[in-house]
Amino acid sequence: MFFRHLKTGLLLTAIAGILGCSEPPVPPEVQLAASQEQDLWGSGAAVYAPAEYQHYRESLQTGRTLLRQEQDKWRLVRNYTAVQQSFNAILAEGNTVKALSLNRQHQENDEIRVTNDQLRAKIDVLRQLSASLKDSRLARRKLTESEVLLHEASGLLRNGRNDQARTALKNADAGIEAVVGTIAPLVSRFADTGQIDRWRTQVRTAVSASKRQGGNLIVIEKLERRLTLYHNGLPQHTYPAGLGFNFLSMKLRSG
Numbered sequence: 001m002f003f004r005h006l007k008t009g010l011l012l013t014a015i016a017g018i019l020g021c022s023e024p025p026v027p028p029e030v031q032l033a034a035s036q037e038q039d040l041w042g043s044g045a046a047v048y049a050p051a052e053y054q055h056y057r058e059s060l061q062t063g064r065t066l067l068r069q070e071q072d073k074w075r076l077v078r079n080y081t082a083v084q085q086s087f088n089a090i091l092a093e094g095n096t097v098k099a100l101s102l103n104r105q106h107q108e109n110d111e112i113r114v115t116n117d118q119l120r121a122k123i124d125v126l127r128q129l130s131a132s133l134k135d136s137r138l139a140r141r142k143l144t145e146s147e148v149l150l151h152e153a154s155g156l157l158r159n160g161r162n163d164q165a166r167t168a169l170k171n172a173d174a175g176i177e178a179v180v181g182t183i184a185p186l187v188s189r190f191a192d193t194g195q196i197d198r199w200r201t202q203v204r205t206a207v208s209a210s211k212r213q214g215g216n217l218i219v220i221e222k223l224e225r226r227l228t229l230y231h232n233g234l235p236q237h238t239y240p241a242g243l244g245f246n247f248l249s250m251k252l253r254s255g
Contacts, residue, residue, distance in 0.1 A: 023075035029087035030067060033060060036094045044160075045101040048108075052097045056090070063090050105162075112157050115169050116150050122176050123147055129183050139179045146175040207233050 037060060040046075045053040063086040070078050123143050130139035149172035156165035203219055210217040211233025219228045220241055227241040 024078055024080055026067070026071075027080050027084035027087060029084055029091060030063075033063065033087050033090050033094070036091060040094060040098055040101070043098060043101060044105065045097050048101040048104040049097050052100055056093050056097050059090050059093055063087050108162055109157060112153065112162065112165050112169065116153055116157075119146070119150055119169065119172055119176060122180075123150075126176065126179050126183065130179065139182060142175045142179050146172040149175070 037057075040053060040056070045056075063083070066086055067080075067083050070080060070083055123146060126139065126143055130143065149168045153165040153168035153172070156162070156168060206217050206219070207230055209215070210230050214232050217230035217233075219230065220226070220243075221228075222243065225241045225243060227239045228235050229237045229239070
């Protein structure tokens, strides 16, 4: 009788001990990985590091499968050591993905800023040249529209909306190129070294004639809108020249 009660007591003690045992806690790395996944998605990793982000997601899925397998076991025999190691590796991979994504974002931001600055410089040059157009109002309007787009692109970039910033830059560039297409035929002669040499030769010849004959000579530089008066081969006075519309077109008569 005594032994029977003793066995019963030992059995109850063992059961109580078993029931009193708590299961091992899920490693904190599991929750950290969940937060990291949201952070990577929100920071644009899927856009700037798509291949690396996809591999991270696959690693995360593998880690979660391992966690479920361990949780399917009887709680007293669960061992989360392998799970913890897996999620530590996942967290390290996620940190690498984020660093790569941010680096690429910074590179893209720099490229957008450089393009914006280059287009602004183009506009500055074209504004000076647009005064030579027969209808300069059209060029000024297109350049103003492009300037507005560049301003919008800067704002979009500050707000992290890089796709829209690139679109604004593309549209601004299209407007600028339209103005270039209008101006280029008028000013192309002024970039022709052969033509420039001929003009310089003409001026030297005329100055020499003025010196020999003791006469007056007027030299007009179209791009500079400048008139220089020579006497006896020497410059006497320089004046700003108002040349009217379409003054960059070819002369009708020589001399």
